[in-house]
Amino acid sequence: MSGFQDLEQLPLLTKAEIRKNLKDMLWKDCPGGLFRYNTGGSSGEPLVFYFDRRRQAYDAAARAMTHRWWGIDIGDRELYLWGSPLEITKQDRLKDLRDRWTNQLLVSAFEISAERIPGLVEAFRRFRPDCVFGYPSTIDLFCRMAGAQGHRLDDVGVRVVFCTAEVLYDHQRESIASHFGGVPVVDSYGSREGGFINHQCSEGSYHVMDSNYVLEFLKDGMPAAPEEDGEIVITHLDAWGMPLIRYRTGDVASRRVEGCACGRGFSLMSKVRGRSTDFIVTPDGRWQHALSVIYVVRDIEGVDQFKIVQEAVDDVRVFLKVHEELYPADGDQRIARGFKKRMGETVNVRIERVSDIPREASGKYRYVVSRVAETATHV
Incomplete structure (x- = not known):
């Protein structure tokens, strides 16, 4: 060169x-x-x-x-x-x-x-x-x-x-x-x-x-x-x-x-386009930065991609694409415990394995989606 x-x-x-x-x-x-x-x-x-x-x-x-x-x-x-x-x-x-x-x-x-x-x-x-x-x-x-x-x-x-x-x-x-x-x-x-x-x-x-x-x-x-x-x-x-x-x-x-x-x-x-983080809302009314639950999933070995969807204040779906040979046997349990620790014990955490996580039309992943935050007012 x-x-x-x-x-x-x-x-x-x-x-x-x-x-x-x-x-x-x-x-x-x-x-x-x-x-x-x-x-x-x-x-x-x-x-x-x-x-x-x-x-x-x-x-x-x-x-x-x-x-x-x-x-x-x-x-x-x-x-x-x-x-x-x-x-x-x-x-x-x-x-x-x-x-x-x-x-x-x-x-x-x-x-x-x-x-x-x-x-x-x-x-x-x-x-x-x-x-x-x-x-x-x-x-x-x-x-x-x-x-x-x-x-x-x-x-x-x-x-x-x-x-x-x-x-x-x-x-x-x-x-x-x-x-x-x-x-x-x-x-x-x-x-x-x-x-x-x-x-x-x-x-x-x-x-x-x-x-x-x-x-x-x-x-x-x-x-x-x-x-x-x-x-x-x-x-x-x-x-x-x-x-x-x-x-x-x-x-x-x-x-x-x-x-x-x-x-x-x-x-x-130019200004960078396409990056944005979201909030999740807990059952007791707290607004948490999305990174609070992202870190839970991120720290599990073998996770390739993920997407977190909060359907209701007490209902969260976690879509996982994992390397099966690396993903620990208790990975799902650790994720559920981590979410409950941050959001509250009453939260239902549904973990679903997928073969792929589609990108948005922009070409970016939308890694956290909160139906609650989308329809609520911060203050």
Whole structure:
């Protein structure tokens, strides 16, 4: 290979191929070691992958740089409304200590309920974050439920809200900005396995982190025309411990060709389309982020794909496509126990094995569908 243009000669990398060949993809003697992670499973296809310290450093540096675009510097207070597991592990406790040292506070986004709102508002008032980082659906829901209870959020110190991991819709941006007193609400795109890929500037453009990535936009396996939608394919230039070369993200966007008035020299892309997370509603009225049940299924060995459908507040169907030779004998029982632990013991969990889980017309999986949330009002 003599240049980035030669990448097209290499095959595309899929999640299925990573699962099948994971051990062969690792640089086992990578300086500083390797660190195991899981994706959230939000595409319906959970994935195990590894970071090395170089990649962690470059991703963190890119994030710190783009925070500075909005006046947030290293050491400023940052509150995460994030999808962390409910169970607290040793690793979680160590991360909590690290976050305290770096002026960061992690608040679980797994469930939002009327009973939790006063405590969450109090956490904001005690910590007084300069910025908030998290899922737009969760931040918006928290803001609206807090407002419905008469809590003010425009005086808690927040200067900017950073959204990621989901599509940020206009109505969410307007709601979040209004509740926090008119602060900027900024969008970014990335994934756990892919890293920190782009970020919005004050002009609203999405700037690609070109020093860390080569991005391709493919339509039917061929390069999409500028401004034409295509699947995002990434090559991470700093993922040495576990290379990601021409990795298919499953997300859809387009390459922009014009420059940005902000003057930054990064290449530009459109807003990502097609990613969204949902909520489920428990029998006692709690609204839980979809990741709370996604993690239950994701952590079972041998699960290839899944889809969760909440038919009623006490009735959930779980469609599973599994590798029979890997799926544990008590897998169904573990899933049912996990759902009941999060949603309540009265919930009926129906687990159904399928040979395939069809994609939506958009080409994406809709991994959680709540008939209850679709017909209910958050507040």
